């Protein structure tokens with residue numbers, strides 16, 4: 001089982017900000033989309049998530065909006081909803097006037113998995129930026145999408161919560177046989193949690209493959225204009241120290 005997508009070029013005005021590209025990811029994997037600022041990561045993820053036109057296929061069959069969860073880079077929810085209500089909105093197509101006990105339990109379980117159970121009754125407009133980011137992620141996860149597309153899902157999180165969320169996303173992909181595609185700026189975290197990486201620059205796919213193939217000194221220097229030191233952590237993962 002796998003996700004495939006034949007993404008068309010994207011234009012803004014007369015500029016082409018994304019070249020056409022083909023993407024293929026086996027079910028159960030996390031795809032990290034990396035590249036410098038303005039490289040085209042958000043544009044690629046929007047296209048993959050089918051915000052304008054659906055392109056993603058699962059085993060060759062088109063995926064519907066219902067099967068795709070997308071979280072954009074800019075997020076904010078100032079509504080006077082409780083955290084539990086906000087998460088339940090993830091099920092909105094299935095919710096009627098009465099909320100099924102199963103949906104309430106599922107929402108509570110996702111919050112508990114992300115360590116957010118204590119916030120269940122709190123109003124969304126009284127959460128910190130990082131807490132909001134995690135609650136909105138819980139909302140997307142509750143839909144149990146086949147394809148979860150997340151634009152910098154850890155940008156507002158401290159180190160502990162970055163690990164909680166990335167571990168959870170990796171398990172989500174493995175347990176559900178889903179695909180998670182996410183943009184990350186931290187290359188060390190990308191190396192540790194992603195099964196494969198797609199390096200993009202100037203709207204063009206430079207390379208897609210396993211971490212060793214993508215995160216080479218030469219490629220990092222060319223794309224980010226730094227001279228990295230590539231170390232090996234105790235657990236064998238690559239650590240990228242920028243110089």
Ligand SMILES: Nc1ncnc2c1ncn2[C@@H]1O[C@H](COP(=O)(O)OP(=O)(O)OP(=O)(O)O)[C@@H](O)[C@H]1O
Pocket residue numbers: 012013017035036037038039040041042043044073
């Ligand atoms: N609405 C727009 N009009 C014109 N150009 C745009 C528009 N949106 C994005 N761009 C340009 O397209 C390119 C890719 O932008 P995109 O947001 O996809 O990059 P990114 O890799 O996600 O960047 P960042 O890491 O800074 O979030 C950039 O050069 C950006 O200036």
